[in-house]
Amino acid sequence: MKKILLATLLAGAVCSPLAYDGGYSHIEAAEAVHAGAYQEAEADNLLLVNKTNKLPDDYEEKVDLVTVKNCFGKEFQVERETYKHFLSLREDLLKRGIQIELESAYRSVARQRELIEELRATEGDDYVKKYAAVPGYSEHHTGLALDVTIVKDGSPTNDVYGTWETPYQKMHRRLAEHGFILRYPPGKSAITGYDYESWHCRYVGREAARKIFLQGLTLEEYLSGGRETQNMQGKYGSAAYWTKRNPAGEKELPGAELKQLQEEMRRQNSLLVDMESFPAEVTAEYIREKIKVSRDNYLWFEPENIYENGRPLTRERYRQVEENCAPESLPARQAVKFALTTCRANLRYLPESEGWYEGPRDTHYDLVQALTLYPAEPLAVLAESRDKKYFFVQLRNYVGWVDKKEIVLVDHAKWLEYAAPKNFLVFTDGKKRINMGNGSSLLFQMGARLPLKKPEVRRDGTWLVVMPVSAEGKFAEKLVSIPADETVHKGWLPYSENNVLRQSFRFLGELYGWCGLEEGVDCSLFTADVYRSFGLDIPGDAVEQRKAMPMRKGIEDLGREGKLAVIGNCRPGDLLFSEGHVMLYLGKDDRGEPHIIHAASSRWFPGEGDEGALKYYTRRVTVDDLWWHKTDNGRCIDGLIAIGGIR
Incomplete structure (x- = not known):
């Protein structure tokens, strides 16, 4: 009880969350917050109130408060626009399986004084001096600070830290998109004056929130210009800072030397292959060895310690999946088939699409996942699973199993147009989503490439590329226009x-x-x-x-x-x-x-x-x-x- 009371008086409210592991996604395109644009008063949103910065004397009379209730019928006062953005955050999280409710919001300076006296009477002067926030120095006076609790099965839950990602940590990913920050993050108590509080959110506006989140800052650091911190900060979070310190690093490596380095790496690691010269036929021994390499990446743990759909994996279930690899049924020599991915596909260590995890709560660390394959990735098909649902494939830098629905077979000559194109476009941004028409899109990542239909930029400022698609399981091609901007490059980038x-x-x-x-x-x-x-x-x-x-x-x-x-x-x-x-x-x-x-x-x-x-x-x-x-x-x-x- 004292711990909850302490959090309430210092910076916020209740200890939360629970044993829920719903999904979330990182910052993405902005959703509309509410009808009717709100012009953010940035100076007020960024008001700093902490143990050494007092609330301005005339501030409270200017706060535009609304009275609201949470799902338990408890009544709160909240700054009007902050509450609008809270509702947007709440709706967003509900879509991801997380329900949040208000636990504490605006608290007047006068009410803080009353709480101090109540505590002094029940806990004594020493407790008040150690834990209670001084009236006028609590962020809750601004109306911009919210304490939230996560609700599970109709009840608020406590935040139990473990070696898994807690629901509150999942909530933190979505805060910035709605203008909020985690006010007291871990490892920053020397700066904020408060230990980590997973429940205490502060509205600062979306632009500031994004910068604070992406640079790992506190509000104090952001307002002081992003001074050096333990994590990603100010000048250190810029490529320009590091390239300026390395003037010799602008020297480009000739293509011939780069090719020699690649060949040397291939000699040192058999997972790296030259797809352009991949043979048309391989031995059963070669395939079995590759399948073993893939399986060995999985077999570092015992099946009894693994969970599928929240339940322990049985030996029988594991045996069935392992037998689906069917290495013993391979002919002495196997003709290689050639394929291309038609989407962002999953390369698996075993022919199995269900996720296997080290804990019943985990939903992120799928131990059967080997790699993600980007669209138009050339693959050499070496074998087929016993249930005919998966192909075992070699790609340029790995091996594994891929769902047959995510690829399309193609003849070798056409395959080479993707494995060794003469003119091609490389995606150079971290991620880039391409509109494929008919309301569909594909996500590409840095290093993915597509053959160019035309070697030059068109008059409309776009590149015309060729994309493999599946037409009822058969290979087809689609022409796609991609803007000629800094997120793509004709050919590989020069190495330096x-x-x-x-x-x-x-x-x-x-x-x-x-x-x-x-x-x-x-x-x-x-x-x-x-x-x-x-x-x-x-x-x-x-x-x-x-x-x-x-x-x-x-x-x-x-x-x-x-x-x-x-x-x-x-x-x-x-x-x-x-x-x-x-x-x-x-x-x-x-x-x-x-x-x-x-x-x-x-x-x-x-x-x-x-x-x-x-x-x-x-x-x-x-x-x-x-x-x-x-x-x-x-x-x-x-x-x-x-x-x-x-x-």
Whole structure:
């Protein structure tokens, strides 16, 4: 009870959430908030009230309040426009299976004084001095601060921190789209004055909220110009800062040298193949070995510890899926078929579309998922599952199973027009959605390419590309116009260290998506996509990427000073590896601190609040130094095991 009362008096309200794991998506195109445009009074929205900044004396009389009730019949006063945006946020989250309700909102200075006296009578002076917010210094006086609770089965729920992503952390992804920020994020108590409060939201307006969210700032930092913070911040969150510090990085690598590097990587890692020269026939032994490689990526855990649809996976269920691979039924020599993806497809370690997870609550980390394939990806079909629903395929940098409904077979000559096009368009932005007509669209990601129908930009300022489609299961082609802007490039981008940095920052703030799920990128897909935009293929797996690097050095046995010394000789664009994670090296900042950019799922905040260590699912592409906590008691630098470079 004291914990809830403390939260109410300090900055907000009730401890929330529950054991719900509904989906969400990252910041996307703006939804209409309400009919009738509201011109935001930005100066008022960004008013700073904290332990050292008092509410202006005449502010309360200007607050436009409305009286509302939550679903439990409890009455609140809320600033009018803030409430409109809260309703928009609430509607958005309901579509994603999360119900939020108000728990606390506007509280007058006079009411705060009354609460102080009530506490003094029941808890004593020492408690009041330690926990109670001074009247006039509570953000709730503004009417812009809301405490929300997540409702499950008709009741408010408590926020129980675990090693999974909590519903509140999922809610945080949607706040900025509706003009709200998480006011007291983890790891920022020295700046905000408050421990992490997953329930306390503050309205600041959509433009400011997006900047604060994408740069990992607090309101204090944003208003002071985005000073350096532990996470992605101000100048460090800009490619220009890092490329300016690396003038030698503008030198472009000749195409012949780049080709030699690619060939060297293919020699070092059998997952990398030259699709243009892929053979028309392979042996059963070759296919079985590839199937084993795919299965081995899954078999690092026991089936009894895995969940499907929230229930433990049985040995029998696993055996059925494994037998569906049918490697024993292959002929001695197998003719290769050729195919193209017709959508954003899922490459699977096993011929199974259901998600398998390490916990009953998890919905994000599907352990059968290998990679996401982008539209028009050339595939060599090596085998078919026993149930005839999946093909086992080789692509340029990986192997796995793909649903036959997501690809279309094509003759070899036509396939080569996609595997080795003479003129082609490369997608250079992190993501780009292309209108296919008839109300449909396709999502492309950095490094994807399409053959050009015409080698030059047309008069209307568009490129005309060719896209493979399925017409009742048969191959067909569709001509598509794509605007000739900075998100696409004719041919591969020229390779240089600084161009690698520029490409990596095109993903900044994007959603982390395990193996490309939820339209995101994970750590290895992020680095693979960056290098793919230059025509360089590296495996879509962190462990395999480490094996493929032309330049690599193990540093696992070195202490911090030894690791820093080795990293000091790295070049921007090199890769740093820890167990199961890869990061792209940016260089050193003004103080000589190494920094990286990476797609990070989570981080730890030791000693955060009453719960102790907190695992918070950041789930986005961020810029960091090497001192962030990768585990509950270990920093990133301590877990580094190797470095690798394309040079």
